Amino acid sequence: MKNLLRSLRDLFLKPSVRIGLGVLVTGGFIAGVLAWQGFNTAMEATNKEEFCLSCHTMHDNLLPELQKTVHWNNRTGVRARCPDCHVPHDFTDKVARKMQASREVLGQLLGTIDTREKFKEHRIVLAQREWKRFSANGSKECRACHDYKDMDFDKMRPASQVAMRKAAERNQSCVDCHKGVAHQLPEMKGARNPAFDTLVSSAAGQSVDAGKDYFLVVPQELYADEGMTKRIGAIEVATQVKVLETKGDAQRVELALWRKNKGYGRVWYSHFGLNITSAVLDKEVALDASFVKVLDTKEDPMTGLEWQQVTATAWMRKGSVLDSVEPVWSIARASYSSSCSVCHRQPEEAHFDANTWPGLFGGMVSFTSMDDDTARVVLKYLQTHSSDFSTSHGAGSPDSALQTARP
Template sequence: MKLVTDIWRALSKPAKHLTLGTIAISAFIMGIIFWGGFNTALEATNTEEFCISCHEMGDNVYKELQETVHYSNHAGVRATCPDCHVPHNWTNKIARKMQASKEVFAKLTGAINTREKFLNKRLELASHEWARFEANGSLECKQCHSYKSMKWEEMSKLAQKQMKRAAKRDQSCLDCHKGIAHHLPDMAASRAPELIAEVGEGPSKFDDGEQYFSSLTKPLYLSADATEEAGLLNIATEVTVLETKGDRIKLHIDGWRKRIGAGRVIYFGFGINMNSAQLTMTAAKTDGVIKVFEDKVDEMTGLTWERVEVTAWTDADYMLKEQQPLWDYAKTTFQSSCSVCHTQPAENHFDANTWPGMFQGMMAFVNFDQDTEALVQKYLQAHSSTFSKEKH
C-alpha cells in the first residue's frame, strides 16, 4: 500500500527537473508505443488465421467458404473472414470487436462446440449477420463491389434489370444474395422464431365451442394420447375447440375437399386451393374423422367438391384467439421481403388460386422458414381478389 501511495505522490507532484518539452515528447513516444501495441493486437485478431483457429468456424463455415467463388476464382482475389464480417472503418471495427465479446463467451461455454449445436443455432446466427448487413447496406460487400464499376452490357437482360434497380436505390447486396459464401440455414426446420416472438404461444386455457387459429403448422392426432401423427393443421387455420385433455385439444375444422383419391387435403372453401389441413391416408379413411355434408361441382374444372368437417386432436400450444396478429405479421413480411427486387403486386392483384404459383416462383430469392412461407402465401390468398371488396 505504501508503494502505491508513493507512486501516486510522485506522479501527482509537479516536475522539478524535467522540462515541459521533455514531458510532452515522452508522452508522445509512450502514446505511439501504446497505439502501436494496441493496433498490432487488434489486427492480429482481424486475420483469417485467427478467425478459423477455433474449430467452430474452421470446421463449419470456413469449409463452406472454400467451395465458393469468394475463396477461389480466375482473378485470384480472395475474400477472407474479416473482409466480410468486420467493418473496415476504424470506429465501426471497434464496435464490432466489442460485440465479439459475446462470441468469446460462447466459445468458453461451448454454445456451438459440436456440429449439431452449430446447426441448431445456425438460423439465429445468420439472422444476426443478415440484420447487420441490412443496417449498413452491405457496406463490407461494397468495399470490393461497386455499382458504378459494373459492366451492365455483360449481364443477362434479367440481371441488368434487377441490378440497375438495385444500384438506383443503393440496395443492400444481402437482400438478394444470401447464401453466396456459406450454406443457408435449414429454413424448413425452423419454427418462425420472429413470428412467435410477436404473437406469443397463445392461451393456456381454452373455452369449448370457441374459435381459435393455429399460429404454426401443427401435427394432428386421432386421440388425446396418440403418438403417431394423423396429419397437419396448417398455419392460420380457424378451428373450433371441442374439448381439452392434458396438453392437447380436440377440435373440428370446417372446409371442403376434392373428391379425388382419399380426399386427404382439406381446403378453406369451395373451389379455392387454400389449404387448411392435410390428413394421412390412414386418418382420412378412419371412421369419425371426416364427416361429409354436401357435394358440389366446380364448373371451371369439372371437379366435384365435398363440404366436410374434420375432427382430430392437436397440441394445445401455438393457438391464438385472434387471426389479425398473424395477418399483420404476414403483411409486414410480404412488404419488406418481396419488394427488395421489384415492386410487389397488391394482394388483390391475383385471385386465391393464382397466388400460390406466383408466390412459389419467388421463394428462391428470399429466406423464409416453412411456417412464414406458408403464412405469407395464405395471407395473400385470403386478401386476394377472390375475397377483396376493393377493385384493383
C-alpha cells in the same frame, strides 16, 4: 505494510523529487507510442485471413463454402478475403466489430460452436447478426468493390438490369438480395418471427364463447381425447373453427372443410376446388367414417375430381384462437411486402389464382429470410387473397369457411 502502501501512494500522487518532469513526459510519450504500436499490430494480425482460418470452426465450415464461389476463384484473379467482407474498413467501426466478434471467440472457447452440428444449430444467429450489420451500413464492405456508380448496367442481363437499376435508385443494401453469395444460407427452421408472439399473447386473452367461430393464430396439434394424449393430426394457421367447449387446457372444436375424394383424403382444404391446406389428418382417422362426416359431394369441373364437404370434431390446446383473422393477415401482408420486394416488385395478391400461388411462391421463398411459420402464413394469405377471391372476379369473402363453388 503501511510503509509500502504509503510509498505506492506517493509514487502516483506526489511529484517526483528524483526524476525530472521532462524524463517523465518523454517516458510517458514513449510508453504511449509502444502501447499504440502494440494495439495496432494486434489489430493488423487479427485482420489477416490466416488468423481467421486458424480457428478450425472457420476453416472446416466456412472455408470450403467460400472456395466454391466466384469470390475465391474467378477469371480476373481478384479474390475477396475474410476481412474484406467481415471487418469494417473505418477504424471506429472496425474496433466496434472486433468487440462484437469476441462473442464468437467466446463461443468457440466454451464449445458453443466447436462442432459441425453445433455450428449449424447456431448459424442462423451468426448470420442474422451479419445481415443486420450489412443492412445498417448499406453493405459498405461489399461496395468497396461493387459500387453502384461504377456499374455498367447495359452489360448486365436484362432481368439483372431491372433489379440493379432500381436498387441503385434506392441506394439499397447489397445483402437485401444477395444473401448466400459466399456462404451457404442457414437453416431457417430455427428462426421465429417475433410478430407471432403478439398474436399468441392476444389469443391468450381472447374470450371464447361456445358455438362461435374463431381463427387459429398458430398451427396446432389435433387430438382425439380431452387429455390430449392421442394425436390425430394438425391444423394450420388462419383456419376457421367452431369452438364447441373448453375444459381445462383443452378446447373441442368443429372442423368444416373440403377434401378430394381420392387416396386417404388426409389433406383438408378451406374451399372447394382450391388447394388451400387447412388441416392434415392421420391416415386411420381420415378413413374412419365414425369420425369424419361427409355432408356433400361435388365434381370440380376444372379437374374432374370429386370433392367432399366434410366435418369432424377434435381437441386442441386452448389459447390459440382469435375472433378475427385480420391480425394474422396483417403479419402476412407485412412479411410479403418487406421480404418479396427487395429484389423486384412483388406481384399483386390477385395477380394469380389460389392453385397457382404455391408453385410460384415456393420458387421465390428460398431467396428470402422467412422462417417456415412465416412462409406458411404468407402463402395462405396469398391464396385467400388471390384472383379467386378478387371482387373483379365476382368472388365472395375469403373468410368464408365453406365456399360451395369455385369462383
